[in-house]
Amino acid sequence: MTPTEYEYLRKFLKDNSGLDLSADKQYLIESRLLPLARKAGLSGIAELVQKLQGGARQMITDVVEAMTTNETFFFRDKVPFDHFREHIMPEIIKARAAKRSVRIWCAAGSTGQEPYSLAMCLKEMGAALTGWRVEIIATDLSQEVLEKAKAGVYSQFEVQRGLPIQMLVKYFKQTGETWQINPELRAMIQHRQLNLLHDFAQLGTFDVIFCRNVLIYFDQDTKINIFNRLARQIEPDGFLVLGAAETVVGLTDTFRPIPERRGLYKPNDPRAAAAKPVLGGAPRLAAMAGR
């Protein structure tokens, strides 16, 4: 791949998906896009770039999907699901005792392992949620990935990553070499195509937002912008869950980390956040306002 081709692809991905590749990710592009080029009968990256420059619409979608699809597995990283079971849901069950409803958004739902893991956690809570209205909305950029999530069919390899064997037996049905999550759990989840760069206000407000391992691909301004918009879709006493390598710290005051709970955040009161002095500029403003 020539430097010009790489720069073209970097800019192309930034514009079309927000994916922000550093200058040294040639291997990543090659490992994801060479198979795609071959499948399309092209000789290599150079020809693929020409197709993109020519505006081949299907190719544009395919390239974005190939670059933004990530490996995932059930109960990935474990800790967020412990938070969900031990901290988030007990608080929500208390706080929403009268309303008896909970709305959860998986903002990078990918092939479904994360939303289904949450659905299994909720099922395991049993009687505590009897009579509750539970909504899980799983969104992803990629239509192909959403179709897989909707079907809920996983290979033997996939069901062995992160999923305790008891849960496999309890919640999946074996069909030949594949395993399908049972209809009751599938019915708990709504799958929708969504690009986080675009407006998502129409999704409504949520008690819990899982937004893991997707913001790492965005540049700082995009991250800040998404955090600020997420803050508008979350209940004042709701919870935001980020990936292990992600944080709001230093980026936004709209959320604050919960001590001793890695990856877990609460929205700040918008007025408190606005009044809090930020980096020298804000105190002067506050002082002026006080005059």
Place this chain on the structure above:
Amino acid sequence: MKTCLVVDDSSVVRKIARRILEGLEFEVTEAEDGSKALEICQRQLPDAVLLDWNMPVMDGFEFMGHMRRLPGGDQPKVVFCTTENNVAHIAQALSGGANEYIMKPFDKDIIADKFAEVGLIPVDQAMA
């Protein structure tokens, strides 16, 4: 250092499993059938058993039954690792006292995940 007994009639599988488990910092012993595995357990129980099902002389399920009845035999974590990949076998293994179940083929990630699942290794180690 934690110990793991690898029970499989295939020397190739034992070798692959050994390499993975030593990478996870286990001290590994091997047995080629359930009967030899039981002899080892009667001398000293391991922390973990990675257990094939179909083997000559004594199969994995029968071995597990005998081992669980030894003094302290409820302690080792038993992780089946077998080509038997249907729900009936999995359910039988679990009700017979297995802690986890791997369907072959397996790789390092699956072993690490399953071992973390039953508390044999820390979760962060499985992620590494």
